Amino acid sequence: MALLEIRHMTHHFGGLRAVHDYNLSIEPGQVRGLIGPNGAGKTTIFNLITGIYRPSEGQILLDGAPIAGLAPYQIADRGLGRTFQDLRLWRHMTVLEHVKLAHYSKLRYGLFGAFFGTPARHREEDRITRRSMELLEMMNVAHLADQLVPNLPYGAQRRVEMARALATGPKVLFLDEPTAGMNPEELIQMMAIIRKVRQSLGLAIFLIEHRLKMVMELCDIIQTLVFGEVIAEGSPEEIQNNPAVIEAYLGKEIVE
Amino acid sequence: MVFFLQNIINALQWGSFYAMIALGYSMVYSILMLFNFAHGDIFMVGAYIGFGVATGLVTLSATGFIALPGWVILVLTILLSMFLTSFVGMIVERVGYRPLRDAPRASAAITGLMIGIILETGNLALMGARRVSFPPLIESVTYNIGGVFVTNKKILIVVVSLAFMLALHLFVQRTRYGMAMRAMAFDFVVVPLMGVPVNTIARLTFAIGSALAAVAGILFGLAYPVLDPYMGIVFGWKAFVAAILGGRGSIMGATLAGFLLGFIEIFVAMIFPSTLRDLIAYSIILLILVFRPHGFFGEPYSARLRL
Amino acid sequence: MEANRDKSPSHPPRGKGALRRACGRVPLLGWLLAILCAVLLEHYLGKALADLLGLRKIPVLLGVVTILKKPLLMPKTVLFVFLIYALPIGLTARLIREPANWLAERLMRMPVLIPAAVHLAILYAILHIWGDVSAYRVLTLKLTLIAVMLTLSLNVINGYMGEFSCSHPGFMALGAYATSVFTVGLFATDKIFGPALLPEALGVYLFPVALFLGGMVAALGALVIAIPSFRTRGDYLAIISLAFLFIVKSMIENLEFVGGPRGLSSQPDYASLPMVFSACALCVWIINNFVRSTIGKALNAVRDDEMAADAMTVNTRRTKMVAFMFAAFWAGVAGGLFAHVLRYVNPATFGIQKLAEVLAMVYFGGLNSVYGSIVGAVSLSMLSEALRPLEIFKWIIIPLLLILVMIFRPTGLIAFKEFDGRRLMQPRNRPDNEV
Numbered sequence: 001m002a003l004l005e006i007r008h009m010t011h012h013f014g015g016l017r018a019v020h021d022y023n024l025s026i027e028p029g030q031v032r033g034l035i036g037p038n039g040a041g042k043t044t045i046f047n048l049i050t051g052i053y054r055p056s057e058g059q060i061l062l063d064g065a066p067i068a069g070l071a072p073y074q075i076a077d078r079g080l081g082r083t084f085q086d087l088r089l090w091r092h093m094t095v096l097e098h099v100k101l102a103h104y105s106k107l108r109y110g111l112f113g114a115f116f117g118t119p120a121r122h123r124e125e126d127r128i129t130r131r132s133m134e135l136l137e138m139m140n141v142a143h144l145a146d147q148l149v150p151n152l153p154y155g156a157q158r159r160v161e162m163a164r165a166l167a168t169g170p171k172v173l174f175l176d177e178p179t180a181g182m183n184p185e186e187l188i189q190m191m192a193i194i195r196k197v198r199q200s201l202g203l204a205i206f207l208i209e210h211r212l213k214m215v216m217e218l219c220d221i222i223q224t225l226v227f228g229e230v231i232a233e234g235s236p237e238e239i240q241n242n243p244a245v246i247e248a249y250l251g252k253e254i255v256e
Numbered sequence: 257m258v259f260f261l262q263n264i265i266n267a268l269q270w271g272s273f274y275a276m277i278a279l280g281y282s283m284v285y286s287i288l289m290l291f292n293f294a295h296g297d298i299f300m301v302g303a304y305i306g307f308g309v310a311t312g313l314v315t316l317s318a319t320g321f322i323a324l325p326g327w328v329i330l331v332l333t334i335l336l337s338m339f340l341t342s343f344v345g346m347i348v349e350r351v352g353y354r355p356l357r358d359a360p361r362a363s364a365a366i367t368g369l370m371i372g373i374i375l376e377t378g379n380l381a382l383m384g385a386r387r388v389s390f391p392p393l394i395e396s397v398t399y400n401i402g403g404v405f406v407t408n409k410k411i412l413i414v415v416v417s418l419a420f421m422l423a424l425h426l427f428v429q430r431t432r433y434g435m436a437m438r439a440m441a442f443d444f445v446v447v448p449l450m451g452v453p454v455n456t457i458a459r460l461t462f463a464i465g466s467a468l469a470a471v472a473g474i475l476f477g478l479a480y481p482v483l484d485p486y487m488g489i490v491f492g493w494k495a496f497v498a499a500i501l502g503g504r505g506s507i508m509g510a511t512l513a514g515f516l517l518g519f520i521e522i523f524v525a526m527i528f529p530s531t532l533r534d535l536i537a538y539s540i541i542l543l544i545l546v547f548r549p550h551g552f553f554g555e556p557y558s559a560r561l562r563l
Numbered sequence: 564m565e566a567n568r569d570k571s572p573s574h575p576p577r578g579k580g581a582l583r584r585a586c587g588r589v590p591l592l593g594w595l596l597a598i599l600c601a602v603l604l605e606h607y608l609g610k611a612l613a614d615l616l617g618l619r620k621i622p623v624l625l626g627v628v629t630i631l632k633k634p635l636l637m638p639k640t641v642l643f644v645f646l647i648y649a650l651p652i653g654l655t656a657r658l659i660r661e662p663a664n665w666l667a668e669r670l671m672r673m674p675v676l677i678p679a680a681v682h683l684a685i686l687y688a689i690l691h692i693w694g695d696v697s698a699y700r701v702l703t704l705k706l707t708l709i710a711v712m713l714t715l716s717l718n719v720i721n722g723y724m725g726e727f728s729c730s731h732p733g734f735m736a737l738g739a740y741a742t743s744v745f746t747v748g749l750f751a752t753d754k755i756f757g758p759a760l761l762p763e764a765l766g767v768y769l770f771p772v773a774l775f776l777g778g779m780v781a782a783l784g785a786l787v788i789a790i791p792s793f794r795t796r797g798d799y800l801a802i803i804s805l806a807f808l809f810i811v812k813s814m815i816e817n818l819e820f821v822g823g824p825r826g827l828s829s830q831p832d833y834a835s836l837p838m839v840f841s842a843c844a845l846c847v848w849i850i851n852n853f854v855r856s857t858i859g860k861a862l863n864a865v866r867d868d869e870m871a872a873d874a875m876t877v878n879t880r881r882t883k884m885v886a887f888m889f890a891a892f893w894a895g896v897a898g899g900l901f902a903h904v905l906r907y908v909n910p911a912t913f914g915i916q917k918l919a920e921v922l923a924m925v926y927f928g929g930l931n932s933v934y935g936s937i938v939g940a941v942s943l944s945m946l947s948e949a950l951r952p953l954e955i956f957k958w959i960i961i962p963l964l965l966i967l968v969m970i971f972r973p974t975g976l977i978a979f980k981e982f983d984g985r986r987l988m989q990p991r992n993r994p995d996n997e998v
Contacts, residue, residue, distance in 0.1 A: 050874060072873040082874055090867035092931065092979060093860065100857050101864050105876035107857060111885065114856040115849045121856060128857065168876050291798070352966060359973030362727055366926045367969045369919050370962035377958040489915055493805070500802045534813035542787075542806040549795040 001064055003028050003204055004049075004080075004172050009058030011048055018044045019228040022058070024206075026172055031198060031205045033215040035239075036225035037248065042208045043085060045225070046174055050082050051075040062171070077105040081170030083161045085177045085208075089149040095160050096145040099132035100125075102167035135163040138200070139193060155186035159193065166197065173197070175207040179214060187214070194218060216240065224248070258403040263526050264519075269410045269479065271518020272417035275511045276472035277495035279424065280465030282502065282510035286441035287461050290361050291499075293368030294348050296492010297375040298466045301344050303473030303483050304379060306337040307390050310474075314391045326394045333393070334416075334474055338467035344375075345466025346459050353462075354455065372488070379485040387484045390477030413475045420471055421511055424464070428507065433460060497541055503551035513552060517541075589656045590991045592670070593663030595685040597655035602692045605647045609696065616643055621696055624703070627949035660992075667990035678988050687840055694836060701836055705904045707944040708843040709897045714924040714940040715850050715933060716893035721922075722930035722978075723854055724886045725866030726796065730788055730804035731894050731921050733811035734781040736913035738895025739902035740815060742777035743827050746770065746903070753829045755822060763831055770833040774842065774899045781895025782888040784811065789887035793880050796869075808918065815910040826909025827902075834903035842900055846893050851933045851982050853889065862886050863931070923965055929975030933982035939975065 002025035009022040018041050026032055034042050048055045051072035060068040067075050076082070081102075090098060107128070113121035136142040139159040141152075149157055158178060165173060178194065179187050191214060198205060209215045215222060216236040224232040224245045232242045239245055277299050284292040292298075310333040317324045324332075352367040397408040428434035436452045437460075476491075477483060498517045502509025517537070524536045545551070589597075609621045616639045622629045625648065626640035670678035694701040713735065720728040748756045750766035788804050795803065816824045853859040861882045864872035873879050902908040920943075928939020943961070950957040968976065 052870065052874075071878075072870075073876050073878050076874050076876045084871065084874075088868045088871035090864050090871065092867055093863055097857075097860055097863075101860050101872075101877065102875040104857065104861055105878070109856075109858075111858065114853050114858040117852045117856075125857060164875060355970040356973060359969070362721065362930075363926060363969045363973040365727065366922060367966045369922065370965045370969075373919065373962045374959050377955050377962075380955055381959075493809075493915060497802055497806065500798060531817055532813075534809055535817060538806045538809045538813070542803055542810065545795070545799055545803050545806070546791045549791070549799050551799070 002026060003063065005061045006049065007059045009048060009055045009060065011044065011053060011056050017228060019048065022230060026204045026206060028204055029202050031219050033219035033222040034208045034225060035215055035222060040225045041228040042225055043176060046082065046176055046208065050080055050174060073105065076168050079169065079171035080174060081165040081168040082174035083165050083176055083178060085180060087157055087161055089157060089161060091150055092148065094146050094148055095136065095141060096132055098149065098160055098164045099135055099167045100128050102164045103128040106169065132167060135166050138196065139163045155182060155189065158190065162193065170203060172204045172206055175205065177208050177210060179209065179211055191218065261404045263522050265404065265406055265410055267519040267522035268414050270522055271515035272414050273472050273476055273491065274495045274498050274517050275421065275514025276417055276468050277491060278499040278502065278510040278514040279421065279507060280469050281496050281499035282507055283461050283465050285499065287437060288353065288458060290364045291368065291496065293365055294352065294371040294375060295465065295469060296488035296495065297372040298341065298345055299469040299473050299491055300485060300488030301375055301379065302337060302341040302466065302470030303477050303487065305340050306333055306470060306474035306477055307388055307483055309333045309336045310391050310393060330393045334471055337470045337474055341470035342463035342467045345462040349459055349462040376485050387482050390481040390483060392481065393478065409478055413479060416475060420468060425507065437461060501541060501544060501551050509552050588991045589660050590663050590667040591682065591988055592667045593656050593659055595682060595689065596659055596663060597652045599685055599689050600655045601648050601651045602689050604651055606692050606695060609647060612643060612646060618643060623697055623699055624945065624949045628952055631952040664990040664992040667988060671989060675985055679984060682988055683844055690840065691836060703948050705834065705836060705839045707941055708839045709901050709904065710924060710940040710944045711937055712843055712846045712893055712897040713921050714928065715847060715936040716890040717921050717925050718930065718936045719850060719886055719890040721925055724862040726792065727801040728788065728804045729801055729918055730807040732913040732917040733808040734784060734891040734894035735898035735901065736811050736815060736910065737781040737784045738777035738898030739908045740821055740827065741780035742773045742899030743830050743902045743908060744821060745773040745776055746831055746833065747827065747829055751829050751831050755820065766831055767833055770838065774896045777899035778892040778895040782892040785887040785891030789884045792883045792887065812910050812913055824910060826907060828907040830903045830906045832906065834900050839900055842896060847933065850893065855981060926975050927965055927968055929978035932977050932980045934980050935975050935977040938977055
């Protein structure tokens, strides 16, 4: 059985059909890519799977258990971590606080501990601080732990967001355009980090990307989405050579 | 039935005060995205300015120097007070809101509250604690229409209010400034780049809102001639609720919600003991907002206070 | 490095920097002990000195009231304040600097509760002795401590969670009435509730229970705001909370068994200074614990980006519910104390004016900051007492001050600062601990 399986997912916004009959099955350790022109519904698919919208039809199974209809925090807790295209960091919180907060559902000390500062709370807080620092080190931003996020350079903010997503303890990591707006140097760093995450944590990764070079290099299997429908699915080579994809999407990009 | 009609008349009068004040809140909101919490007190100041102007004119008239009929005094009072009160509004904008335009909205709410306190206290310091009574400018005439008693003042209040609301509507829809206002309400960030003088429009908005509050103050003085420095609190906060109920920044919504609030209050008082009026009126408002969280005409969007 | 610089003749200590360095190295313990000396001095010698200087009595609030009432007495009052407060505090702090640092260091090696208890005990002693001089001072102190609780609890919603709640006086009213009904009903003879059911002496011990119940009633009331807050944020929630405030107020006005608009009186005299002080200290401690925990930081995440918080496993509904109920609980407790300090409540107390007062304290002191709330509540309460001789002009000066603060520091004086008790109590003889 696949780690994450989606069957016949369809979604309408009012009368508008945003996603039609979407299927996906991700195995542990796999890197999947989702490409498509702007407005094809890529982010909508992410939002449907992670619970921000509830799909009109279809099934989403994580480890065989249905998760459609659960609240986003429940889905995140069960193992779908994500980043956002527009970052969505918390302006008044430090880098370390970001990563610590993503452990929220795993905290066991409860409100009593929070109010009265029990020893259990100190143990838990120390534990998640250590784990958060490890993640920050992995992302090469540990030296920024006490900084507020608006003070960081853009590339570092992206990596903080990645560390935060990893802190939720995901089985599948959803990356929504992780390199959007990055310069070439930051891009290379980010690719190295994604590889590192994959190797050291062995997660499945599902990523939306605009830069085809990156998708082609990183992904095992790629889906191409046009107007909410998958028009092609296959290995990078297959996608590159698929005429429908070239027509719908690659045609314009390659000229660029 | 007669009783019912009688209360509709009362509710129309009562609602027109709320609607006129709510318009001021709503206009400022639509343009600056913040609530002018001092607006209730501007209403109070408007009523007092109206009192001052009216008393002055009545005295002048009594000396026989130029004898003016009551209705002329009323018209002059309304015009002069609108003019004077609009300056109060512009000062409030300059002192309390312009420096805070880029600050968190909650901070601007606090300055508004504080300006309101300053206006109340300033009035108290100037006029003393005694209540003043508004001169009866026109003689009260009561018409009996099939058992329903209508005074000429009530008709006057409702008609004048509606006329001003219509004038505002035309101003916003038809004039160049009105167009600039609507553009700013639509997008505060881009419009200034397109050559619309933001400060002028903001000042104008405060001026118009305050002038309307002054009209409401004078009309209130005609109907209930006793003024006190804290009258703005009760009315201001209720009108503020009406402005929100109508949907943020919607002029139409504010007007309708103002009348709705008037109807709710009058009819609650008609059916229940009058001490329950606030309790029931606010419970209805709370329920409306819980089930229709964006008011009647508001755009649903996830606004939050910027920190 | 810093420590050596003082000794070396090439860097003579100069002006403000020198003063700051000298002060910076006195630990909190030293300051507290120095202030304790000053209030003891006033307690034993204040009357004599006042007579000597020809002042009719000891200046109540550091002389501000006296100066505003009778400007001619200004030189004498200033001299009094200088001799009783400024000079002894400065001297003692300097003299006991080293022993205080030593003591602070010893204390900090023990479990943190012990130094905390020592500091609080000294602080209480200061307030107690200072308050002994006049009943007016005690009343001011109690009301100030209650203001701290209210401000801090409102900051949880308006600062930490970033909603604009207007219902705090309503929560306070719920707590005040619930607590009063409990104590008046059980322990006092009253024309509404009849004779006391239990001996009055027992009531002092049950008073904390009464406060807790008052807090819980307020917390239940907070559900009316918390549940709509799942779907509604910002301005509309502000109005819902405002409507709630008016509903509570007018509901109490219509409840005849608590006296309706006339109010409820004959509360027993349970809210002594130690009681109010302990409640306030507990409130500050618990709220500070909460907002510094990761569970409490979820409030900040919900404020800054709710969708991201949700995606990072934060149960946002639970977070909002907890924040509203928790804040309301403390507002209720503060209300219960308030009713028993004044020994009279009426619904008119809990209106827009109270709301403006509490909001002013929160935004003056600073959002998202325990320090800020303490500073805001203490400075505005004290200022409002000190400016009393100006009569209504007080209500022009204080709002003007707030407008200035909002213009120049829109989030308040000390916003977004963590209150770290442990750090505060550290000895300051080592350079890295200097402030």
